[in-house]
Amino acid sequence: MLLPKRLRSSYNQLMDTIVIKELTKIYQDGKKALDSISLSLPAGEIYGFLGPNGAGKTTTVKLACGMLLPSGGSCLITGADPAREPHRVHARCGVLTEHAQMYDQLTGLENLLFYAALFGVPQDEARRRAQRWLAELALSDAGEKKLASYSTGMRQKLSLARVLIHEPEVLFLDEPTSGLDPESTQKVHNVIQSLARESGVTIFLCTHQLKYAQEICTRFGLLDNGRLLADGTLKELRARISPGIRVSIQTGAGTSEFSLSAREEIPALVSRLVSEGAQIYGVSATLPSLEDIYFKLTEETAGEDRS
Ligand SMILES: Nc1ncnc2c1ncn2[C@@H]1O[C@H](COP(=O)(O)OP(=O)(O)OP(=O)(O)O)[C@@H](O)[C@H]1O
Ligand SMILES: [Mg+2]
Known part of the structure; x- marks a missing residue:
């Protein structure tokens, strides 16, 4: 049976793993x-949640996993409302925030087994999972060492292993790679991508690392001052800003930059330059990066707020 379009979109939203509707938070002060943000994400999406310091990213994560209560609007995470049934949300979600609670006097492995036991994971299975994540995050040798001796980056990787131990359907990761070296960052990104692609885990990733976000996320939300300025795939976000394409042409006289609205305009531009006598040595076209889009949209809004 084909549902009418209006109902179909509601139905799809019901099936999505993360549904946020007009979510608003006013703190006590x-x-x-x-300010009334709405978004909806299906299983297996890696959502890059971007925005300047103080934009409201961590607040969103805390509301979505029941650590805070909303002032308005609602969330449904795998069909459960974190404000009313946080235990159901906790059972299905992994949440990595800035201050992960773990035990300094236990080893890395013992910490993981402790959290697995809290979630009711059988011991053998817990040990298997713990060893898998320690290996994937290059922490195997550290597994037998007390957490007290861990570096910041090692702690951060162990926190990620900890939130994976109960095999959550949804992961909220707040800056999971902020203190990591490039090699560890790559490892964490590989883990994120394989969880989404192979296991259909939905990943809500707050980050300031736009270059990495562009590489691994399948969809993006841009938050500023509590408002969702944009939400969509990279292609959709590119379509929202102009110019569409930046072309750099190297001639005998140097390099010139041009802004065109589509790739199809490049041949005509090159022909015109040739007819004007330019000697062309190279042409490169670049689409706006996530970083270009981020600055364009946040600057536009800053301008609107001032006016
Ligand atoms: N407990 C609180 N009481 C009052 N205001 C708060 C509280 N927590 C956060 N805020 C304010 O809410 C806004 C959003 O903060 P939030 O931590 O969600 O931002 P963020 O996007 O995660 O920023 P960052 O990139 O710095 O982590 C900020 O203006 C912050 O000062
Ligand atoms: Mg934050």
Whole structure:
């Protein structure tokens, strides 16, 4: 049976793993940290949640996993409302925030086994999972060492292993790679991508690392001052800003930059330059990066707010 379009979109939203509707948070001191944001994500999406310091990213994560109560609007995470049934949300989600709670006097492995036991994972299975994640995050040798001796990066990787131990369907990761070296960052990204692709885990990733976000995320939300400025795939976000394409042409006289609205305009531009006598040595076209889009949209809004 084909549902009418209006109902079909509601139905799809019901099936999505993360559904946020008009979510608003006003803190006790009157600060409006989130202003009616809405978004909906299906299973297996890696959502890059971007925005400047103080935009409201962590607030969103805390509301979505029941650590805070909303002032308005709602969330449904795998069909459960974190404000009313946080235990159901916790059972299905892994949440990595800035301050992960673990035990300094236990080893890395013991920490993982402790959290696995809290979630009711059988011991043998817990040990198998713990060893798998320690290996994937290059922590195998550290598994037998007390957490007290871990470096910041090692702790951060162990925190990720900890939130994976109960095999969550949804992962909220707040800056999971902020203190990591490039090699560890790559490892964490590989883990994120394989969880989404192979196991259909939905990943909500707050990050300031736009270059990495562009590489691994399948969809993006751009938050500023508590408002969702844009939400979509890279292609959709590119379509929202102009110019569409930046072309750099190297001639005998140097390099010139041009802004065109589509790739199809490149041949005509090159022909015109040739007919004007230019000697062309190279042409490269670049689409706006996530970083270009980020600055364009946040600057536009800053301008609107001032006017
Ligand atoms: N407990 C609180 N009481 C009052 N205001 C708060 C509280 N927590 C956060 N805020 C304010 O809410 C806004 C959003 O903060 P939030 O931590 O969600 O931002 P963020 O996007 O995660 O920033 P960052 O990139 O720095 O981590 C900020 O203005 C912050 O000062
Ligand atoms: Mg934050």
